[in-house]
Amino acid sequence: MESGGAWYGPASPERLGCAAGGGGAAATPGGGPGALSCFRVGQGPATDSPATAPDPRERLGPHPRASAGSGGAPMTHAARPSRYPLYVLFLLTLLNLLDYVDRYIIASVGSLIRRDFVISDARFGLFGTLFFLVYLITAPVFGYLGDRFPRRAVLALGAIVWSLATAGASLAPTYLFLLLSRGLVGIGEASFGTLSPPFLADYFPVRQRARVMAVFYVTLPAGAALAYLLAGKLGETHGWRFCFMLVGLPGLLLAVPIFFLREPVRGGMEGRETDPAPGLMPGGDEDFSYRKRISHVVASYRELIRSRSYLYTNLGYAALTFAIGGMAFWMPRYLETIKGVSFEESNRLTGSIVALCGFFGTLAGGFAGDLVMRWTRRAYLLLSGLGVLAAIPFALGAIFSPERRVYAPCLGAAIFFLFVNTGLLNAVIVSVSPPRLRSTAVAANIVIIHILGDAPSPYLIGQVSDLSSLQGGILLAVAAMLVSGLLLLWGSRWLPGDLERVAGKSLGSRG
Structure with a gap:
């Protein structure tokens, strides 16, 4: 179902980034760092490189289609496969690395903080719980905005907020001040965590998304x-405050290139261009009242929940997050x-x-998932x-064994298998959603x-x-x-039926 309002006009293939040919050149090692060189970039169903989206208020034409060998014009420079998606993936992955360093720094210096503020385990656990409560409360707000407005500015703003909050935590004079700073970090990270996966999904086709999400979430x-x-x-030599300052400042620098990223066309990698969702668009054809906006949001969530694979993925992911989040937060304390x-x-x-183990588990899961998808959906x-x-x-084995030569390898194997899921589950979330x-x-x-x-674990x-x-x-x-x-x-x-449903809607909306 496409959002209301026929506000389309002509659009050129060059502006939407559509290629004349169907194949993409392989990325060389020089085209992107590390694991990024394995992708053949920009091989979408109807475009070889991601499109740069104009302002959502600008009138656009239908997503153009061109194919080599069918009377189309020769591939121009603007239509050649681009390495720009790899640059976007690299930049967002680097910022995501800082995101997770920031998220886990509180657990890693926990003994030092408890020494300064003299708090119980339950009060220390409240740092993690408050962070995620704020995170989950603000995430739907950013999701609503991200489906209606350009996402790059919100991504950059989020990086600035969480970086300033983390750096400011280094000055915390009391337990309450430090607790509030972690709440602010949750607001900033919610914007990035909500908008970056859909942003990447509009730069890479479905068949590459498990690998893309694995690279992104290997952080x-x-x-x-x-x-x-x-x-x-x-921590011991410079103190926990120095660690917070060191982690907070780099995000401010990365916010600048994030702000200047090109906005991709929504749905471009499904072979079509999709309107931003209605409900808050300035200058739109309909004047959405507050009640209509709420009604549309409720209808959107109902549409998502009708996908059984989306529903069970979320529930299974929640139980997995309970396990990983709890173990990550308490493992240093447990070992001590x-x-x-x-x-x-x-x-x-x-x-x-x-x-x-987490690094290789994440990558192994993403690449294995794309490989096995050739045999079963x-x-x-x-x-x-x-x-x-x-x-x-x-x-x-890691919990009950008293010997390090047993519990250390067992812990490594457990982490490997737990992180196999990271790229796979996030690929499901974005691929079964309109x-x-x-x-x-x-x-x-x-x-x-x-x-x-x-949040509770x-x-x-x-x-x-x-x-x-x-x-x-x-x-x-x-x-x-x-x-x-x-x-x-x-x-x-x-899962197979839900993937076909999204693909069928994409095909049915063309042309």
Whole structure:
């Protein structure tokens, strides 16, 4: 269903970035850093390079189609495959790395903060819970705006807000001040977390999205690891305040090139151009009242929930986030109190294991998902569910074994299998959602996984720790893994049909 109002006019292939040919040149190692060189960029169904979207108020024509060998003009310079998508992916991935370093820095210096402010485990766990409560409350607002206005400015503003809040936390004189600063960080990161996946989805075709999301979200283990390693190296010598200042400032620099990114055409990689969602567009053909706006938002969420694979992906993702968020927040403390590891060594061990195993698990899942999709359209959720279930015995080994030569490899294997899911699940979220509702879909995903996942898990594990033992609290995360794996396997039944439904709507809306 396309949004109302026939406000289209002619548009040139050059302005929309459509290519005359169907093939894209392979990216060379010089075209992008590291893992980015594996992509053949811009091979969308109807365009070889992503389109740069004009202002949403500008009248646009139907998405043009041209094919080499069918009487079309020769490929011009403007129509050649572009490496610009790799630049966008690199820039957003770098900012996402800072996002996750910022998110996990509070856990990595937890012992130092408790030493300064003399707080219980439950009050310390409130740092993580408040962050995610603010994050999930503001995410739907950014999802609503992201489906209606250019996204690059909001992405840049979010980076500025969370960077200033993190740097300002280094000056916190009291526990309450530091707690409030983490709430502000949640606002800034909500804008970036909501808008960046749909932004990338409009630069890359469906068949590449598991890999793209794997590269983008490989920053989750890398950022968490960097936070732990940073705290281990600099926390004791320079203090936790120095760590907050060091993490906060680089985001201000990256906000500048983010602001000047080209806005891609919504739905361009599905072979069409999609209107921004109605409800708040200035200069539109309809005057949306407040009641109509609310009605449209409710209808949008109903449309998303009708997708069974979207629904089960969100529920399984929430249980997985409960497990990962709780373990990541408490693992340094667990190694110190239960395994008898020093503060510096616990951060070093956690950081190195998460960096190595989480990094390769994320990439392996993304690339394996795109490969297995050639044989079954259930691949993304099948691999996700099996990965979570495979992590359970290794997690139990890491919890109960007293010997480092056993619990360290077990922890690494558990993290590898848990992070196999990252690119796969995010690819499902953006691929089974209509292009005009992708920011809303990601926002709903953020609300669900955090309100049921890592918003309550740090506090609940802390409460169990205060009442019994931290080991008992960590076992809550293992139970969540079992729930997650079963939900994802069950949801895979509907994935092929939901993918076909979105593709059918795209084809039906052309021409």
